[in-house]
Amino acid sequence: MKAPDFDYLRPANLDAALAMLAEHDGNAVPLAGGQSLMPMMNFRVAAPEVLIDLADVAELRGITRNGDHVRIGAMTRYVQLSKDPIILADVPLIGMALPHIAHDAIRNRGTIGGSLALADPAAEMPALMLALDAAIEVVGANGTRLIKADNFFLSYFETVLEKDELITAVVIPTASNTQSFGFCELTQRHGDYALAGVAVSRTDAKYRIAFFGVADRAVRVAALEDTVGDDLEKALAHLDEIEFTDDGKANAATRQRLAGVALTRALEEMTS
Amino acid sequence: MTGPAHIFDKPNRYIGKSSPRADAARLLQGRGKFVDDVTLPRMVHAAFLRSPFAHATITAIDTAEAKDAPGVIAIYTGHDLTDHVTPYVGVLTHLKGLRSAPQHPLAVDVARWQGEPVVMVIATSRALAEDACELVEVDYEELPAVVDTETALDADTPVIHPEFGNNLAWERDVVAGDIDAAFAASGVQVIDREFRFGRHTGVTLESRGTLCDFDPSENELTVYYSGQAPHMMQVIFATHLDLPEENVRVISNDVGGSFGIKIHTYGDEIATAAAAKLLKRPVKFIADRFESFVTDIHARDHVIKARIGVTNDGDIVGIDLDDLTGVGPFSMYPRTSAIECNQILNLTGAPYNLDNYRAKGRVVFQNKTLMCQYRGVGHPIAMAVADGLLDDAARAIGMDPVAVRHLNLMADDSYPRASATGMKLDDLSHQKALTKLTDIMDYKGLREKQTEDRKNGIYRGIGFVSMVEVTNPSPMFYGVGGASIASQDGATVRLDAGGALHVASSITEQGQGTNAILAQIAAGVFGVALNRVKVTTGDTKTTPYGGGTWASRGAGIGGEAMLQAAQALKDQVLAVAAVMLQTSADKLDIQDGAVTDPDGTLRLPLADLARTVYYRGNELPNDLNPELIATRHYRVTDFPFVFTNGAMAAHVEVDTATGFIKVLHFWAVEDCGRVINPLLVDEQIRGGVVQGIGGALYEECQYSEDGQMLNATMADYMVPMASEMPDITVAHIETPTKTSVLGAKGAGEAGTGGAPAAILNAVNDALSPLNASIWQMPMTPERVLNAIDAAK
Numbered sequence A: 001m002k003a004p005d006f007d008y009l010r011p012a013n014l015d016a017a018l019a020m021l022a023e024h025d026g027n028a029v030p031l032a033g034g035q036s037l038m039p040m041m042n043f044r045v046a047a048p049e050v051l052i053d054l055a056d057v058a059e060l061r062g063i064t065r066n067g068d069h070v071r072i073g074a075m076t077r078y079v080q081l082s083k084d085p086i087i088l089a090d091v092p093l094i095g096m097a098l099p100h101i102a103h104d105a106i107r108n109r110g111t112i113g114g115s116l117a118l119a120d121p122a123a124e125m126p127a128l129m130l131a132l133d134a135a136i137e138v139v140g141a142n143g144t145r146l147i148k149a150d151n152f153f154l155s156y157f158e159t160v161l162e163k164d165e166l167i168t169a170v171v172i173p174t175a176s177n178t179q180s181f182g183f184c185e186l187t188q189r190h191g192d193y194a195l196a197g198v199a200v201s202r203t204d205a206k207y208r209i210a211f212f213g214v215a216d217r218a219v220r221v222a223a224l225e226d227t228v229g230d231d232l233e234k235a236l237a238h239l240d241e242i243e244f245t246d247d248g249k250a251n252a253a254t255r256q257r258l259a260g261v262a263l264t265r266a267l268e269e270m271t272s
Numbered sequence B: 001m002t003g004p005a006h007i008f009d010k011p012n013r014y015i016g017k018s019s020p021r022a023d024a025a026r027l028l029q030g031r032g033k034f035v036d037d038v039t040l041p042r043m044v045h046a047a048f049l050r051s052p053f054a055h056a057t058i059t060a061i062d063t064a065e066a067k068d069a070p071g072v073i074a075i076y077t078g079h080d081l082t083d084h085v086t087p088y089v090g091v092l093t094h095l096k097g098l099r100s101a102p103q104h105p106l107a108v109d110v111a112r113w114q115g116e117p118v119v120m121v122i123a124t125s126r127a128l129a130e131d132a133c134e135l136v137e138v139d140y141e142e143l144p145a146v147v148d149t150e151t152a153l154d155a156d157t158p159v160i161h162p163e164f165g166n167n168l169a170w171e172r173d174v175v176a177g178d179i180d181a182a183f184a185a186s187g188v189q190v191i192d193r194e195f196r197f198g199r200h201t202g203v204t205l206e207s208r209g210t211l212c213d214f215d216p217s218e219n220e221l222t223v224y225y226s227g228q229a230p231h232m233m234q235v236i237f238a239t240h241l242d243l244p245e246e247n248v249r250v251i252s253n254d255v256g257g258s259f260g261i262k263i264h265t266y267g268d269e270i271a272t273a274a275a276a277k278l279l280k281r282p283v284k285f286i287a288d289r290f291e292s293f294v295t296d297i298h299a300r301d302h303v304i305k306a307r308i309g310v311t312n313d314g315d316i317v318g319i320d321l322d323d324l325t326g327v328g329p330f331s332m333y334p335r336t337s338a339i340e341c342n343q344i345l346n347l348t349g350a351p352y353n354l355d356n357y358r359a360k361g362r363v364v365f366q367n368k369t370l371m372c373q374y375r376g377v378g379h380p381i382a383m384a385v386a387d388g389l390l391d392d393a394a395r396a397i398g399m400d401p402v403a404v405r406h407l408n409l410m411a412d413d414s415y416p417r418a419s420a421t422g423m424k425l426d427d428l429s430h431q432k433a434l435t436k437l438t439d440i441m442d443y444k445g446l447r448e449k450q451t452e453d454r455k456n457g458i459y460r461g462i463g464f465v466s467m468v469e470v471t472n473p474s475p476m477f478y479g480v481g482g483a484s485i486a487s488q489d490g491a492t493v494r495l496d497a498g499g500a501l502h503v504a505s506s507i508t509e510q511g512q513g514t515n516a517i518l519a520q521i522a523a524g525v526f527g528v529a530l531n532r533v534k535v536t537t538g539d540t541k542t543t544p545y546g547g548g549t550w551a552s553r554g555a556g557i558g559g560e561a562m563l564q565a566a567q568a569l570k571d572q573v574l575a576v577a578a579v580m581l582q583t584s585a586d587k588l589d590i591q592d593g594a595v596t597d598p599d600g601t602l603r604l605p606l607a608d609l610a611r612t613v614y615y616r617g618n619e620l621p622n623d624l625n626p627e628l629i630a631t632r633h634y635r636v637t638d639f640p641f642v643f644t645n646g647a648m649a650a651h652v653e654v655d656t657a658t659g660f661i662k663v664l665h666f667w668a669v670e671d672c673g674r675v676i677n678p679l680l681v682d683e684q685i686r687g688g689v690v691q692g693i694g695g696a697l698y699e700e701c702q703y704s705e706d707g708q709m710l711n712a713t714m715a716d717y718m719v720p721m722a723s724e725m726p727d728i729t730v731a732h733i734e735t736p737t738k739t740s741v742l743g744a745k746g747a748g749e750a751g752t753g754g755a756p757a758a759i760l761n762a763v764n765d766a767l768s769p770l771n772a773s774i775w776q777m778p779m780t781p782e783r784v785l786n787a788i789d790a791a792k
């Protein structure tokens, strides 16, 4: 379990990073917290020729509030999110989810941009972005794109991100007084990836509900969101629309059932 | 056996004291020296290309490109090593009928499990060796794999070793009394259950590792070996690499956990030694986690159909069981893979008065990782079957699980005696242990609370187990069957010129505190302060000959040898002191580093005595020949093994919506005879319980239908983690064994042996209002939900 040989580059700013990505034309990958990439390399599942470490790229750091949005730099680490007053006040859903993401050692290094770029279907961050109606800011040779989270994730570890693009930030609407949030994750051991989890945001009577750990990516079900305010039981029937994962930890039927339990519990917490 | 009373009640005795382990500070400061910390001049590294298939013919291997890769020193295939390593076969004569095929360190022509080493690459770094592995081309023709134990013996299932005609490795029947008649008697209820125990493994913090250093000038092989039986490995390396036994030195220091994993013959380790011998330079192999999961021995994997018969008053009339287990494509060498099944046949129901017993065991070959002895060997299964059935029966007749145990457990004054299967039992305390258990857990209070909780839809359960543990094995365990595995152990105690003790023992330290208890025994029995004892273990060149630490034997056997050696040295020192002080030895004692009068009055510091002996022998009479070193050996003689007993209870809550199980609290009352260090024994029990909970709730090696292990990473294979573990309350009953002066029995495996049964019973108690029950481990959320659904 030793990574194959690779080159290591450490650009000082965003332009340099993008230039390096372009120069290596698909053979280089960005390195953020390394909490997923390094294990994959050690397993020889990933074998990039070049690593471009984003640690020194100042443009990718920082959490700011601009009017009704909060902007989180891609290289912001979980541990920074967990202590940031803007996040705790204006994006409370992130604060609710963080304790469920792995363990301290991983939260010290793992980044929000890394998690979104990886697009692990069991990860929390992609689902949070869906529930929060966030946009993902992406920069590449062709300039900057702002992509709705709803359009960003394609499948298992697959996003719309091009090889020469970097995630630079996420942009999230600040929480308003009329909003409330719910979160529930079912794991047998604390810090594990979810058997089923859900992130909920409610604005007046409108819900955005994103499930994770249940399918090939974080998913919302429109019909479920539309009915859940009136009739939970009926809403849960719409879980049928998800193609649930079937693996050694739980089969599809169990996952569907657990997704229903997670949502029920998240909603109970919101009203209690 | 009895010894001088003052061994245990002297002022500066250490036996029975909770002294912290001396090596804890060293290990916590990162000063441990595990195999991977050792670097030798000219050292190179081994990496293995392993079979991606569970069963395949190897039709061609092309190493040409890999040979030219950067850093590559040598490449070996199975055929390359057949001239240098003799094959090994994992059978023992006392396991009658057990068969297995010759095994080679690297697969020869056929690969029989996913992960079997096929090609070894030696390079200047592990990374380069792994790079070169990717350039080796192996052509396989996939063969149908035998995966499912339940069809392994079917006529149309392919046979893994055609010469055997079928996939049966071993079978045994045990019959006592007349079970059919007992079950047919009027007023007897018979409960029938099918138990399934998943395959799991012992995940050691330090993975397997060997560093083999061959010196051609002396024809000597030195092996830094992460393992628990150095002398056994010495014989194995010598025998199969054609070296004189005395020319092989095995060093096992430090060892980061073992649990029975590191006590077997692994092809990659033997191949590493062969490479060192062929290349005449040091070769290191450290298993990575993937390699650990697909090559470290697995354990359990049993399907057991079992019945218990009870009268309406709760008397057990008999137990009948049929065990089927799969052990991989070979029986593991040299301990064999039939022991777990054998233990189940021997131990099921052993705590209880039982006249009628019938057990059938079948061990089959399959194309999965080899199985062998992991912490608890058979105990968790035997206990879960007997006590699972017993609680089920108690529910059926409306009896309390504690009452039904008190009724059926052997009486504390009924020993010595035999179990239904003929096991010799002595010095056990089942009744006392159960009483103490229900006291410390406040059983009555818990039951009252349980009833309250149920009204609120909270499903909590209380589960018990009364258990025995096989410890301190005699030669009847392995030696009798022809294995070169020592059942006796030795200890040497030497008085230094400065008045300190240097002690050496053939038992080993793999994290449980062996060295600490050896020092305690030596210091207390001889009479010096604990910090004046230096301990050497884990080196075939510098310690007496012996078995090592496994089967909960270290403290009981190695500890007794140390006690005897320390006592012998004390007698020798006092003989010298008597001459020097012109008195008689029986008027002297050794206390706190000095020869004293019996009342403790200082007569002669040990350093003064030793310096006189070592430096100024001219001051001593010519006919006095002082021996300031003593060695003693000890083995268990009157019994095949020394049984311990315990009673444990679990309190769990089942989330009936998710199937999740939370263990709220665990209690263990253990009788391991004399407790040498309560701190260490309690941690052994706790660690064991945690591994037991792992088997009950989390751990399972999952395989696909074609024999691929699906969860061979730490992310997918779930070990128990601290945040989910309950508080574990430990209490003791001390019934010393009469087989030794020390009186210590083993304690290392009790928790693992007992916990699964207690958890199973607690879960089924919690589910009982739903009329649901579960009989499969691990009890995953999905299985719990299925059990609840099945009752609807």
Ligand SMILES: Cc1cc2nc3c(=O)[nH]c(=O)nc-3n(C[C@H](O)[C@H](O)[C@H](O)COP(=O)(O)OP(=O)(O)OC[C@H]3O[C@@H](n4cnc5c(N)ncnc54)[C@H](O)[C@@H]3O)c2cc1C
Residues within 6 Å of the ligand: A029, A030, A031, A032, A033, A034, A035, A036, A037, A038, A054, A074, A075, A100, A101, A102, A103, A106, A109, A110, A111, A112, A113, A114, A115, A117, A118, A120, A122, A123, A124, A125, A165, A166, A167, A168, A191, A192, A193, A194
């Ligand atoms: C034991 C363990 C447990 C874990 N448990 C959880 C868990 O419960 N939930 C969870 O969500 N995660 C979990 N993780 C994963 C962890 O959260 C990772 O940190 C995260 O998924 C990836 O973030 P990273 O910064 O480490 O990214 P890296 O590992 O550095 O990179 C991941 C991928 O993203 C790419 N990438 C990184 N940054 C950018 C960027 N700015 N633009 C474009 N591409 C980029 C990389 O090239 C790589 O392909 C766990 C990890 C471990 C080791």
